[in-house]
Amino acid sequence: MKNILLIWDIDGTLIDSKGSGRRAMDEAFLNLFNIKEGFKGVNMAGRLDSQIIKKAFEINKIEEMDFVRFLDKYEEMLKKELKCNTSSKVLPGINEILESTSSQENLFHVLGTGNCERGARLKLSHLGLDKYFEIGGFGDEDAKRWQIIKKAIDKAKTFYKADFSMKQIYVIGDTPLDIECGKILGIKSVAVATGGYSCDELEQYEPDYIFQSFEDFEEFLSILVK
Incomplete structure (x- = not known):
């Protein structure tokens, strides 16, 4: 597997x-x-x-x-x-995706974010998501975003003592910069229009997959077995 x-x-x-x-x-x-x-x-x-x-x-x-x-x-x-802040929220489908895959032995979730690690942990723990992410690449250092994603990949290989085919690595985000990271690193990009960009705007950057949202979480999960 x-x-x-x-x-x-x-x-x-x-x-x-x-x-x-x-x-x-x-x-x-x-x-x-x-x-x-x-x-x-x-x-x-x-x-x-x-x-x-x-x-x-x-x-x-x-x-x-x-x-x-x-x-x-x-x-x-x-x-x-x-x-x-009582209005912040987990976006549609995210809880279902994380919960349904958290016990899957061959699937690993990491962060690849522009947030500094302290900020990332605070935001996620506030909404109960921090438990799903043991490691990641963070925006504490002055680097390019693709370098942060590369660091997340390298950390995952070491931390989980696992190898990953480039075809089985997905960078998931809501901006063109996330898509760009996928192209630079030769990994799959998954764009989602739940941030500041519409599907039409994200489509122009040619992600491998694009979603209006992850509300239909089973549709998202289906791309992982292709």
């Missing part, structure tokens, strides 16, 4: 946190630098937290770039934000 590796994006793919991350980053910026809406105009979709934060520092002309200090404050603000 061949091993299958699913590499999941978080925001817009697994969950909708209703802007919690952006608000927490704005609050962290306000606390540290007394600047309101420090991330205004910064495109966050599909991008790494390290790059997002760097861009905000540049826009607001903050010369002293202490990334760890900012992440510490962001973590503090995100905890508060999530505690008060």
Whole structure:
């Protein structure tokens, strides 16, 4: 039986946190630098937290770039934000996909996200999903997104002591950048229109598979046996 590796994006793919991350980053910026809406105009979709934060520092002309200090404050603000956020939700079909495959010995779920690891864990644990993801590639470092996905693959091989055929590795996300990662690495891409891009917009980037949502989770699972 061949091993299958699913590499999941978080925001817009697994969950909708209703802007919690952006608000927490704005609050962290306000606390540290007394600047309101420090991330205004910064495109966050599909991008790494390290790059997002760097861009905000540049826009607001903050010369002293202490990334760890900012992440510490962001973590503090995100905890508060999530505690008060009752509208964030797991996206359709995700619970069913994760639950129905969690005991499948040859199928592994990992994260491949632009979120820093602390932010990723907080967002997922808030909605009860953290238990499904032991490892992943995260946006803490200044790297290209495909390099984060490559790191997730390498970690999975080591952590699970498993080999994966490139045809059995799927990167799953809601942005063109996720599709691009699949093409660069020679792995399958699964696009889903539950984030900021429509099916028509995502289709232009030619993913291997595309879904309006994962509400029909059995349809998603069916691609894994092809």
